[in-house]
Amino acid sequence: MTTYIIRRLLLVPLLLFGVTILIFGMLQFLTPAERASLYIRDIPKNERQLEIIIKHYNLNDPVYVQYWNWMVGKADPITGEIHGGILRGDFGYSRTGSEPVMDMIKHRFPATLELALLSVLPIIAVGIWLGVAAAVNHNKFIDQLIRVLSIIAASFPVFVFGLLLIMIFYAKLNWFPTGRYSQWVLEEIVSKQFATPTGFMTIDAIKAGRWDILLDTIRHLVLPVLVLSYISWATFVRVTRSSMLEALGQDYILTAREKGLSENQVVRKHALPNAMIPVTTMAGFTVVGLLGGVVITETIFNYPGIGSAAASAATQLDVVTVMGFALFNGFILIAANLIVDVLYGVIDPRVQLS
Amino acid sequence: MDKLLSVNDLRTHFYTREGVVHAVNGISFDLEAGETLGIVGESGCGKSVSMLSLLRLIPQPPGKILSGSANFNDIDLLSTSEDELRKIRGAKISMVFQDPMTYFNPVLKVGKQVMEPYLLHNDVSEKEAEERMFEMFAEVGISNPKGCAEDYPHQYSGGMRQRAMIAMALMCSPEILIADEPTTALDVTIQAQIIDMVRKLRDDFDMSIIWITHDLGIIANLAQRVIVMYAGYIIEEAYVKDLYKKPLHPYTIGLLNSLPRLDMKEKEKLNTIEGIPPVMYKETNLCPFAPRCQFAIDKCLNENPPLERFDNKRSVACWVDVETGKERK
Ligand SMILES: Nc1ncnc2c1ncn2[C@@H]1O[C@H](COP(=O)(O)OP(=O)(O)OP(=O)(O)O)[C@@H](O)[C@H]1O
Ligand SMILES: [Mg+2]
Numbered sequence A: 001m002t003t004y005i006i007r008r009l010l011l012v013p014l015l016l017f018g019v020t021i022l023i024f025g026m027l028q029f030l031t032p033a034e035r036a037s038l039y040i041r042d043i044p045k046n047e048r049q050l051e052i053i054i055k056h057y058n059l060n061d062p063v064y065v066q067y068w069n070w071m072v073g074k075a076d077p078i079t080g081e082i083h084g085g086i087l088r089g090d091f092g093y094s095r096t097g098s099e100p101v102m103d104m105i106k107h108r109f110p111a112t113l114e115l116a117l118l119s120v121l122p123i124i125a126v127g128i129w130l131g132v133a134a135a136v137n138h139n140k141f142i143d144q145l146i147r148v149l150s151i152i153a154a155s156f157p158v159f160v161f162g163l164l165l166i167m168i169f170y171a172k173l174n175w176f177p178t179g180r181y182s183q184w185v186l187e188e189i190v191s192k193q194f195a196t197p198t199g200f201m202t203i204d205a206i207k208a209g210r211w212d213i214l215l216d217t218i219r220h221l222v223l224p225v226l227v228l229s230y231i232s233w234a235t236f237v238r239v240t241r242s243s244m245l246e247a248l249g250q251d252y253i254l255t256a257r258e259k260g261l262s263e264n265q266v267v268r269k270h271a272l273p274n275a276m277i278p279v280t281t282m283a284g285f286t287v288v289g290l291l292g293g294v295v296i297t298e299t300i301f302n303y304p305g306i307g308s309a310a311a312s313a314a315t316q317l318d319v320v321t322v323m324g325f326a327l328f329n330g331f332i333l334i335a336a337n338l339i340v341d342v343l344y345g346v347i348d349p350r351v352q353l354s
Numbered sequence B: 001m002d003k004l005l006s007v008n009d010l011r012t013h014f015y016t017r018e019g020v021v022h023a024v025n026g027i028s029f030d031l032e033a034g035e036t037l038g039i040v041g042e043s044g045c046g047k048s049v050s051m052l053s054l055l056r057l058i059p060q061p062p063g064k065i066l067s068g069s070a071n072f073n074d075i076d077l078l079s080t081s082e083d084e085l086r087k088i089r090g091a092k093i094s095m096v097f098q099d100p101m102t103y104f105n106p107v108l109k110v111g112k113q114v115m116e117p118y119l120l121h122n123d124v125s126e127k128e129a130e131e132r133m134f135e136m137f138a139e140v141g142i143s144n145p146k147g148c149a150e151d152y153p154h155q156y157s158g159g160m161r162q163r164a165m166i167a168m169a170l171m172c173s174p175e176i177l178i179a180d181e182p183t184t185a186l187d188v189t190i191q192a193q194i195i196d197m198v199r200k201l202r203d204d205f206d207m208s209i210i211w212i213t214h215d216l217g218i219i220a221n222l223a224q225r226v227i228v229m230y231a232g233y234i235i236e237e238a239y240v241k242d243l244y245k246k247p248l249h250p251y252t253i254g255l256l257n258s259l260p261r262l263d264m265k266e267k268e269k270l271n272t273i274e275g276i277p278p279v280m281y282k283e284t285n286l287c288p289f290a291p292r293c294q295f296a297i298d299k300c301l302n303e304n305p306p307l308e309r310f311d312n313k314r315s316v317a318c319w320v321d322v323e324t325g326k327e328r329k
Helices: A002-027 A032-038 A047-056 A063-072 A101-136 A141-154 A158-172 A183-190 A201-208 A211-248 A251-258 A263-301 A306-315 A319-347 B047-054 B082-088 B110-121 B126-139 B145-150 B158-170 B188-205 B216-222 B240-245 B250-257 B298-302
Strands: B003-016 B019-032 B036-040 B063-072 B093-096 B176-180 B208-213 B225-230 B233-239 B308-310 B314-316
Touching (some): A032 A047, A032 A319, A101 A141, A101 A319, A158 A211, B019 B047, B019 B063, B019 B233, B093 B158
Parallel strands (some): B036 B208, B176 B208
Antiparallel strands (some): B003 B063, B225 B233, B233 B314, B308 B314
16 A cells, blocks of 8 residues: 555656646747746836846747746846746746736635535535445436436536526626625725634634524625536535445345345445545546636636636636636646545555555 | 245246247245256247346336246345345355356446445455455455456456456355356356355355256256246156156157267267257246157146145156156046
């Protein structure tokens, strides 16, 4: 087990290298002037000064020199201050966000993570539960119902569903507002009456015992969570159902029944652990899919996370910001993959040998 | 001797898209206490299905047990409640299957799986179950029981897996052990070891065994009585000695002739039974073996022979007296 994990960990630097190469390669499509914002905030309009900056930061030099600078940073020849450097956590300056990309991520990522976690956990719980229910009642009414519902969900576009929800619950009924918090909460945050140390509104509200703020937060989260998770629900149910059916058809299930176990025990102790192997992989993909899904969802609901920022950066051709987010996204994916791989090794003992 | 298990008119069909598979067509047999009963027959003749039906372990649907009774300790296995039956499965009647690889759960430790029936059927602690398991591992010749208990099935060799599966079946000291071709997947030397071991265990545990196989050679080594099945019917039943000395059914004769013999000359071809086993999609009113039978007479094509008592100690389902080639009187 440990050697398996170590082997996985050794792969991480390689993956990181690959991701940075990929992103860096894309940055090469920019002009040197545009790339200057990887190192400084105010790009001068003046041609002469621009040229000096391009020279200072080697933006016309061979690609490997640039890659090196991009990775570790580059000292300003006059002040000696180091600018840029992915490894230093400097992803460049965001034109659309008017702050360094990294600061933008710091400000906005907790909101996205909160949304994603609140979406993914119910997906896993409810998805597995429904999938198992469908498989155990194979071809009976419950199974058919769950199948039909998941097909409908899977074939219903996110933006349509999102807009529908907004039309009904926001415009018509005014139950669930858009954004992340109401004006009065925002004012409390800005005036430091309400502190947000973790960045997760739900957790901060609970810690401070501010139930009014918690309620407000939840009201803002309901619609985006629904939109973000419903498609994954459908896939999760399908994968769980089919892998559960497959497990239930295996010979060892017959052995389990032959031992005198009840049907419930057979499902829980023997079929489920096997069915969870493909479902775990699926969970990894789901997290990845969610991170893509937040772009649309956050935009629809005007939710101040990474996704909506990436969308507006993209529409304004702020490539440095988009690439910064892409790089960050890549790191998250590598981490998610690592977690899934380790879980995989825990669930399936056969993995360790191969 | 006492009848431990008495099966009557067991009939199991599968309702598939291609049609109704008449897998088991009204078989009746007894198992006596302490006896080892062999069941032989070609692939697909219904051996496994009939045994699985006894414990109601066939998948339903598509399977359906249409009729029959199976009396075991005054309980009819086929009509008793599911709860009652569960108390018998794995405790009083255990099964060992053909392929120990696929019949073990790949993601659970072997030890955990072996202890499971004991923990389920007895009010004991994990510790006691573990002790029992180590005892059983010793019985079936698994050295290093502690290490093996912690291993997963894929870390075992085929022979070891089958030993572990037998240990699992014996955990609750069953009265009947049903072994469904447990040695088919193993090579010949391991096969012989396992059979020797089972013979020893049978005496130690004082249990009755139903042993399913293709291999009449194994039966001769192990069983006292043998049932020959064909197309879902029992076509002959006899003590092993009698069967080998004088098979009564043309199919049994064919089976025995197709065994390799030591006195066989080199290059001499093994006899085979011509033709293929029937597809069991329809009820027949002829003897199911008639199309392949060299002794067949007109009657065989018009009427399916019932299993009839013969010499008061054996039974056969055939119209023809194979010695004379004429209809039996
Ligand atoms: N789940 C099922 N669905 C449909 N038909 C089945 C099913 N299980 C068994 N059968 C059919 O029932 C018949 C008897 O099968 P069974 O497994 O009892 O044969 P067998 O004598 O054990 O053969 P083998 O020696 O190959 O194990 C076969 O024709 C088989 O195709
Ligand atoms: Mg079989």
